[in-house]
Amino acid sequence: MNSIFLSGSSLLLLISLAVQLLSVAVIWLIKNERKAFLAANTVLLGGMITGLASALLTALYPAPSGNIILYEWLRLDPLGLYFLSIIQLVAIPTIIYNYSYLRHHIDKKKSVKSFVTFFTTLLVSTQLLVTANHAIFFLVCWEIMSMAAYLGMIFEKEKKEVQQGSFYYVTVAHALIFILYIFFFILHEQTGSWLFSSYHLPFATETMGPVLFILALIAFGIKAGFMPFHFWLPRAHPIAPTPLSAFLSGVILKTGIYGLFRTFQFLCPVPEWCGWVVLAVSLFSAIFGVWYALAQHDIKRLLAYHSVENIGIIGIGIGLGFIGSANNLPVIMYIGFGGALLHTLNHAIFKTLLFIGSGIVYQNLGTRNIELMGGIVHRSRYLAIAFLIGSVAISGVPPLNGFISEFIIFTGFFATANELKNFYPIVMLMLVVGLAFVGGLAAACFTKVNAVMFLGSPRREIQKFNTNVFDYISLGILALLCIVIGFYPAPFVGMVNSVIGSSLVNGTASAILVDMNWMYISAIFTTIALAVFALYVLKIRHEKKYGKRVSDAWGCGYEHITPRMQYTASSFADELNTIPQSVLVYHKKVTVSDTAYPVESKFESHSDDFVDTKVLLPLFGLLKWLIAKFEFLGQTDIRYSVAFILITIIVYSLIAFLWV
Amino acid sequence: MGLGLLQGIVSVLVVLGLSPLFAGLVNKLKAILTGRIGAPLLQPYYEMQRLFRKETINAIGSSFISRISPLVNLVTMIIAAAMLPVGFWKPVISFDGDIILFAYILGLSRFFQILAAMDIGSSFEGMGAAREATFALFAEPIFFFSFGSISFISGYTSLYMILHSIQHQNISYEVFIVICSISVFMLAVTECSRMPVDDPNTHLELTMIHEVMILDNSGLDLFLYQYSGYIKLFIYAILEISFFYPFSGQGYLLGIIIFITGSLVLATALGVVETIASRYKMKNIPQYLLFATAIGILNLLIYTFTR
Incomplete structure (x- = not known):
């Protein structure tokens, strides 16, 4: 089926992607920062709305020929289409929020051109990812998506926490893609094809089934943020600019879920x-x-x-x-x-x-x-x-x-x-x-x-x-x-x-x-909403009749109540967090004065991530310690280095010979 | 359809009308058991009437949340009441899976009540809200351990059908049902803030749970909160009474008689528990709730292995 088939709506989808990419050109062509941004963001928004329209059209009027868009690389099957519409649906409000968020930064004389570029790249690559039908193309989109997210994340790169968090993210993203390479290479090995649509390896008949499943679960699980692979999320999301962290959490995690669904289709x-x-x-x-x-x-x-x-x-x-x-x-x-x-x-x-x-x-x-x-x-x-x-x-x-x-x-x-x-x-x-x-x-x-x-x-x-x-x-x-x-x-x-x-x-x-x-549930919910509204109207009438005023809250006789005496987030959650204290690595520090004259008292509560502090950091500490043992190999004498290179080459050649 | 709907509406009205009476009954019995004369049986109605005529005072710094929360509370309680069979009558709302909706509707009222308590910005209400959030965590597990297991055994997912499926069977099933009813009773005590978890009559802010959350409400708001509290108590009473039905045959008249006797027995039980039990320390309440959860688990295992 090596033909180009373009139904009207799929053509519209390609056009919308092109329009979205156009916004990158727009932002770099216009000199004035503010105008460039406004124009680019509007173009991006237009492209995204067109994209959503085309996705909905395709869903309503499915193309007859298996939804191939372009050669066999891009395909819109219902699953891909569903995720595509989620991406576009969420991207639209995020782009609209960009008008407010980035204008704020432009006012502070901060260049937003590169951010808009990376953000657009991220949007486009994510959309292509869920329409990809070719494994290599999928991996390329995956990598572009990860890297664009990273580059967008370091928008405020002068901050220390941004440097650390984004480094964490980029490390995890790279570790992950290696697992994906292996996953798709095994799939290719087994079927001789790169096309998603030709992967049908019923689990029971395949010896590689468990391997493929575990690989997919780990790779897509890291992306989606399943425990214990969640550790990169709480580091990467806080430091990203808001539109990006919204998109990361709302959509990029879902590519992991998408991957799991695709794996299920294959297996x-x-x-x-x-x-x-x-x-x-x-x-x-x-x-x-x-x-x-x-x-x-x-x-x-x-x-x-x-x-x-x-x-x-x-x-x-x-x-x-x-x-x-x-x-x-x-x-x-x-x-x-x-x-x-x-x-x-x-x-x-x-x-x-x-x-x-x-x-x-x-x-x-x-x-x-x-x-x-x-x-x-x-x-x-x-x-x-x-x-x-x-x-x-x-x-x-x-x-x-x-x-x-x-x-x-x-x-x-x-x-x-x-x-x-x-x-x-x-x-x-x-x-x-x-x-x-x-x-x-x-x-x-x-x-x-x-x-x-x-x-x-x-x-x-x-x-x-x-x-x-x-x-x-x-x-x-x-x-x-x-x-x-x-x-x-x-x-x-x-x-x-x-x-x-x-x-x-x-x-x-x-x-x-x-x-x-569902009609029952709709009816009940509508009843709740209408009843609350009706009662509210009645309440206002009641208050007109019997009176209404505001007054101080009950202070138990104490008169100097300050806002800092309110319950805080830590006090609210303290009792709940104490239950699984060791898992949450939840610790409290109370400094109370025991002298006759009270001095300032302090309270701190803090929770570290178990996987982060108890597993990963000791692991890397161990790795560091191990590597330090081999420090003597890093001699400054060039002859040692040449000797090591030679040994390595010989070992590799031997392995290669034995393999063949 | 017409008759069924009518019966459903009548049962909702029964719940709405009689729930303060049930609360009054519990208080009266408690008073008698402790050797006092006590307030009249209809005292809750008098109090509601008094509150209804008062002006509404909102705390400075409170927002729209405190204003709509009492309404949300009342509406959710009415909806929950509309899912329960009174006697053998089919409730207004009954469809497959409404057991989930029932649990989550109660969750909605709790959500808004906690928010409204925090809305005042006083640490008293904060304390109550934090406790409510902590203890409520166990409410849904206990509920699902009891009614979920009956649902799995009977194969129904509608609360009405689940309660109906409790029938006279063999002895292990009956033991199972009795233990379920104990678990639900412990849940009811927690959810309706009765002794030994919470004391509805206490006036020390530091030790209260439910009462402290509505400390700064007055007039119509307090009226609504109290009324929803009465309805909630009655809802749990109905859940509890439904464990009694298998010991009877079917029939509307019998259903009503059992409903009335069941209410009386339950009110007495609550009165006795409130008389003989002393309040737990705040930090022991999670243990009490874990106990209720644990007997739910145990119960189910017993039943599965003896089946």
Whole structure:
């Protein structure tokens, strides 16, 4: 099928990518920084909107010839298309937020040209990545994506933490791509092809099956941020500029999930142990991701840990799907993969919303430490509302979108227990309880964030708090999406259902996801919203009749209450963090005066990452120590070096001869 | 459909109307057991009436969250009540998977209540909110250990069907159900802030959980919070009563009789527990909750191995 087929909408997609790249040319051609940026960003936005339109068109009117766009390199199958639309959907508000974020930097006489270049490259390469049908092309896009993210990340490279965090990221990104090379080389070796569409290696018949699966799980797991491979997230995300960290957390992590889905396509049907491995890793990620998040004070670090939790929830869905695939139960595959895919979309939306919201706060207050915030609701009510919507959604609380995908996954547990009796009910019950526990922790975490950042009174004087229309447009789009998916999930679930039907489950159509009483849920949620609104109107009337005033809060007789006496994030979460103290590496330091005259007392609490401080750092310390043992080899005498080179060449040649 | 919907609406109205009475009953029984005369049975109604006529005072520095949170609380409680069968009547809301919605709807009310407490910006409310968030962590696991396991055994995912599936079977099933009911009772005590976890009558801010969160609310807001509290207590009472049904046959009249006797028995049980139990230290409450969770796990294992 070596023909060029271009349907109208796929042509539009290529054009949109070209337009997006045009913005790079625009920004370097125009001299004036401000004008160049405005023009480039507008071009980028236009390109992205065109792209989204073309993706939606392709979804509505699928091309007849297997969706090949260009030779066989680019292909738009439903799965790729779904991820493509997620990328574009989230990129649009992020680009709109750029108007506000980067203008702020231009005002400070900082050049944004290179950042816009790298950001655009990142967007384009990510879009190409999910449409790639050729392994080498996929790897090239992957590498460009990783590097563009790195180069964008060092926007504020004069800061020490940025240098460290970005170095961490680039190291991990490179370690990862080597695993991917091996993965695709094995695939090529086994099939003799580079095309994704020709990889069909049923796990059972392949000896390389387990190797491929483990390699994919590690490589894509690092990218997605599954524990224990999450360690780069809390280092890299806080230091990136806000639009980039929003995009990293919202979308780039999802390329790992995309990779897992593709791996499943190559290897299906997978045996059951794959499902159990994924489930175990995911549940672990979900519980400890959110627990680590609870112990953080840096808002972006907290959100990064929260991504680990949500990736865990997505992984639980994928694991369920694997179990369904192993037992040849399409119903469970539909529910598991459906929950995972919908949560991927949902997480992309609310995580971007929360990152942009916290970015706006950071820009105004100059700190990411939530212990120094408070009372922002009185400065910008709409920002507080948008952030509240994001928080409710991410906690999986009704009536917003987070609940919908968690609901599907919960239903999956019940369905699995029903379909496969035996010991399954017990395990599924553990998973139900585990996910409910995660929900409780997430709610604790986001009530903490919301309350400490936005409510109460400011713990440190807020000098100024400026927000502009672009902030509100981007937040508004994302908040609206959260509300729409929550209140009216039916079409989105239908979309996910058809993606699974055509890409992941071969042959068996099922409407299990569509038939899930979504109208009931829509009706209940609408009732809740309307009832709260109606009661609010009644309450205002009641207050008119019986009176309403404001007064001091109860201080127990104490009159000099200051904002610093409010509960802080650490005091709120202290009790919860003390439970898994050793895992969270949570330590507290209290300095109290025991003299007759009280002097200043201090309290600190801090949580380090277990993998980071207890595994990786000792490991590299050991490595350093080992290498130091061979220091004598690094003699300055050139003759030694020549001798070593010779020895190396001989050893290599011997190995090569023996191999052949 | 028409009759079923009517029955559902009547049961919601029963819950809305009688929940303060149930709270009054518990208090009255508790008073009698401790040798006092106690407040009249209808005291909660009088208090609600009094609060309703007062002006609303909001704390300085509080935001829209404190203003909408009482409303969200009441609405979520009504929705939760609409999912429960009173007697044998089919509730208004009943579909496959509503057990998840039920647990998460209660989560929504908790979410807003914690936010509203933190909204005041006082450390008293902060203390209560932090405790609520910590202890609530165990609420959903306990709930799912009990009702989730019954659901897995019966194969239903709708709360109404799950509660209906509790039938007279063999002895191991009955032991299982009894232990489940104990677990749910411990959960109810925590969630409705009764002794020995929380004392609804205490007036020392440092030791309260639920009461301290609404310390700065008054007038209509307090009315709404208290009313939702009564409804919540009654919701848990209904959950608990549904464990009694298997010891009867079916039938509407019998259902209603069991409902009434069940309420009385449960109110007495709560009164007795509140009389004889002393409050736990704050730091011991997680152990209490872990115990409730652990018997849930144990229970399920026992049942699976004897099946």
